[in-house]
Amino acid sequence: MRLPLSWLKQYVDVDLPAQDLAHRLTMAGIEVGEIEVIGGWKEVFVGQVTDVRPHPNADRLRLCVVTTGAEEMEVVCGAPNVAAGQKICFAKVGANIYNTHTQRQETLEAATIRGVESQGMICSAVELGLGDDHSGIIELPDDAPTGTLLDDYLGDTVLDLELTPNRLDCLSVLGVAHEVAALTGKKVREPEVSYEESGTPIADQIKISVADPDLCRRYTASLLRGVSIGPSPQWLQDRLTSAGLRPINNVVDVTNFVMLEYNQPLHSFDLDLIKDATVIVRRAKPGEKLITLDGEERKLSADNLVIADANDPIGLGGVMGGANSEISVATVNVLLESATFDGPNNRETAQSMELRTEATLRFEKGLRPELAPIALRRATQLIQEVAGGTIAPGIVDVVSGEGIDAPVVPLTSAKIKRMLGMAVGMKQVKETLDGLGFTWEAAGRDELKVTVPYWRNDVNIEEDLVEEVVRTIGYDSVPTTMLSSPIPFQQPVAIMGLRDQVKDLLAAAGIQEVINYPLVTLQQLEQVESLDRASLPLRVANPMSSDREYLRPTLRASLLANLESNQGHGAGPFRMFEAGRTFWPREGDLPEERETVAGVLAGLRHEPSWLEDESLVDFFDAKGVVEWLLARLGVASTYEPADDPAFHPGRCAHIKFGDALLGIVGEVHPAVMARLGLEQPQVAAFELYLDPVLAALPRSQRQFEPLPVFPSATRDLALTMPADVPAGRVSQLIMRHRGVDRAELFDIYTGDNLAKGTKSLAFHVYFQARDRTLTNEEVNKSVDGLLRSLERELNVTLRNA
Template sequence: PAVIRGVESAGMVCSEKELGLSDYHEGIMVLAEDAPVGAPVASYLGDAVFDLALTPNRPDLLSIVGVAREVAALTGNTVREPSIEYAATGKPIKGRAQVQIDDPDLCPRYVAAVIEGVTIGESPPWMQERLIGAGMRPINSIVDITNYVMLELGQPLHAFDLSRLRRAQIIVRRARPDETLVLLDGSEQELSPDMLVIADAEVPVALAGVMGGLDSEINLNTTTILLESASFHGPNIRRTAVALKARTDASTRFDKGLSRHLPSIAAQRAVKLMVELCGGRAAEGIIDVYPGKTKDVRVTLTQKRLHTLLGMELPVARVRQLLSSLGFSCRWVPPDRYVVRVPYWRTDVSIADDVVEEIARVIGYDRLPTRRLRGELPPAWPQPRRDLRTRVADILAAAGMQEVVTYSLTSLEALSKVLAPEELSVHAPLRVANPMSQEQEYARTSLRASLLRTLADNVRHRDDFTALFETARVYLPRPDDLPEEVETVAAVITGRSPDRWGRPGGEPAGFYQAKSYLDLLFGRLGVSAEYAETEDHALLPGRAAAVSVDGRRIGLVGQVHPRVASQFDLEAPVAMFEIYYSS
């Protein structure tokens, strides 16, 4: 307790921000008259908040109702769906607003409702508390309702000021070249033609599935709302959000593939709340443009398949009861199959095995019978190439080198730095049909470029002795055939060898440093190698040697040409070797 003006005080007045309940700090927080004096604030105001780790295939669980359905199935209770009934006392919506979908492949459904005579202010405390508990900031009654319904049902919504939409028109289309849009967060975004926008008769007013535009934002003077509840193509929404760095709660839900049945349900729920909490009048009817209408999903599951996957037999009545608890309707068709109708919110269920997984989940995986593996272990097939690769790596690692693993795909630009132009023209590397990027477009014919790039990344942060090696396959092209996959080991060395105190004290790494590693490797393998002077595009003349075993050339060793090293931002001398040991 503190003494204030001679009076002992055991408490203080706090704002919601000081209590960690919200960002509101303009005044103190006033509790209701029935608040128990002396009780901990957490016990009076606190509520249980669950933090759930969800899998990407279950967008239905990104809602309170979705989680409630799971709990009901496990506890045997019934889900109480939120009411969506309201009195439409306003004028008919027909003629007051228009919706046009120009790109139905990206927007299979668009639902619009009109609410007039709304009064925008703060939302009720109970709604603000639930939004805060879910990690959202209350803004105003209209925005809070759209966010509340999104959390409740999983369907993102957006509210437009109808008076700010030119010609009261909504056009869902791809963005046009050089179009820009100022989003609600104040950022001006340059749009590309593969992005979907919500436009009025002239310009974009929202980025579909991501964020609304500042130009059509509702404010305290707004009296008529056009409510959007739509279905968008998930992958397109994800690409747009990532490209513009504008990930939102809405885009997170859309990119996982929401049900096309949700927009009308969510729109009616939001309209009901706006009528009740904002004093609005709902227009008679809604606009529902639905070019991508689909049929209900029905799955046929045989009794044999069910028993095979579960490892146990279940009575027909039990199977129907389990599926019904999850919202599936199940019809038994004698003598051996079920016809299951998938509920609209389960977009992840499409085949018989999906249905079996649902039954197993409710039963509990721990209750499924387990059996030990039966039969004999298959014989071990000798793999001399793999064994040799492991042995080579162990020898070099024991010699003090560090093993690295790099991508087997590279770019033509990287290969041209370490291979002669005539070699690339005669033995052109194999190009993959669908490269992930320009840096991973060709199957590499040498490990040199990958190792030199890795070496450059390492010595940028350290200047002591560095020796890296990699054992991998290179892909040598063959006419009218798949490339020859050749087991290869390559290494790069730079820096000065450490003295007895661990400080750089020897000569810079060069030809003989690389050769010493090779001599050690060949000695441990019991191989006698011969060295003969040679020339190579990547190596310094006079400091390059071909390596042969039994008269057959298997690789080379030498000092990297400064011209090549400089292309990888390597200033110190670099030695290397590359051996095709599968031969």
């Protein structure tokens, strides 16, 4: 909302600098975004052109004599509309104006134009920063006082208010005036309204009824006859322009002016276009249509409130008038409406028709019914002032059963203390309420019955009044204390703890955390998953763009996209992970949000260094991270070959704990890499589903295991086996053998010295007993047993044995 201080000062004295006033308003909840200064031109005066002659050396220029009363000067002017007798804005040498040639704000200097010295300049709107019109000079009204500094005549300061939705009152100049008065200890001067009425009473000239009072709490109207439609006087146009509204004609301008002044939207009908002099406020009938003032044809339904005459809608109540009853140059008789429409219904109509107007901005927030007749009378008076005519005696005032009583809210000193943690003296409370325009009645020593003034719609309960008090006296006056109640027991959330631990571990493993948007495209998902078209992921109904439409069921797509976008910046290593939620639709409920962790590794295995080779990451880098991570969590994971459309068919494993699937690890499928434009030769990736990982965590606290007292014995076993025996099964069998403490795979061999279709794995095997040093014979016996079971179970034999 644009608030010109010159307008505000009509209703309340302001003796603070604009900056200070803005600060006080902001602290009290009326945020001032910007302070715009109009003026600051310095040496620019109201001048009068006394003579216009042709320029001796240029056809399109003229020599003008300008007087400021005190002095007379000759200036060169190129504007087509300059004429003798005009009041104009005259910039003398030294004025601070906008130079249209250099496109900068500059100090005006004397200049010689085509051989004639110009002692100043007659200004257009552009040079003064008052508008975009550079086609001619500004013509001031005839009564503009010659010789006055233009800063005093046209200068102003405009506060740009950034209002919160509750402070409807401050959408009006008077509303802000009340606020300013309360904050600075001044009094508000409301406009005095009085006018003469004559002729037939309004009640005998028009029939007005409200058929749907739930949508129209109050409907008031006045009637003027014999008005003459034309442009508004300059002061009225200036007010509307300064607030950002466009002047239309004198009657419509008055309704807009009073809306800006009091907040009440009004509407004027051409009385002679209302059929049968009948107005019915009712829900629209199915199939009814109305062409609104913007020229659009609107299809109406019973959800829309219309103002209708005997036959048809003539206005969309509280939203926009109808073209069929519009004020035009031909209008002579005017019916003026000031009503209280239902907020939610008004808002819904405006939203469904995408037709948010200055009126709906106000009605939707719920105007108070007391306001309607006040604004009606003010507008009636002003229309008569600017457009003439006679006013019919009386007003129409239809009030619904809900009544029009002002809310009365109790306020106790106990409540103030309970909310704020400090007492505020009743005297100070009363003074604060007085300043804000509330009235009150004492109900006992420490209780007030407070009546809310008609311009405030946001005060309904005792807490609201507490805020009125504290925001006016300032929050600095409230003490600063610590919570004194006992600290509640806080049960940590297991899945959050696990996720944070996983994040820390992955960062420690040299992987960078990323965070992605959870909205992706179907195409992105199809590139990395097999999508079931019958049960698609959840979709946003109003996506901002087509690339943010579906709630991701996987982290893969965006992580691989991150990789692609970063691969342009070097050779890596690219190591990224994300811990985020995936979304799984459920029937009749919110989707399941699964905590998931995924990572991608690509490019160089080591940081580039003169000490390191240039080997690239592969499957085993990703698997190593997963194994290490799960081991750190105390989860004994196993790995099984797996098929997944995103992964290389021969280089992908399910990560399991018993039968539970914990995740997947592998190299990205070459076809997926090609589709995504990822750099060859391979990208390794993993996913972990944190719910099953959480379930796999050891139930009990990790317990200390005594260190071995006796030395272990080592045997190196080179084993031969059919090539398709998984190494994991061999390790597993060795590890499970009695007496074996651990085993390390240290070599894999296939080739010349081995039979075709076989391979050799070599292990360091450590034997250990808790209670004694194993003898050679015992170890040998154990090895023999181990070899027997390897041969029996997996057809594994000792190499060259």
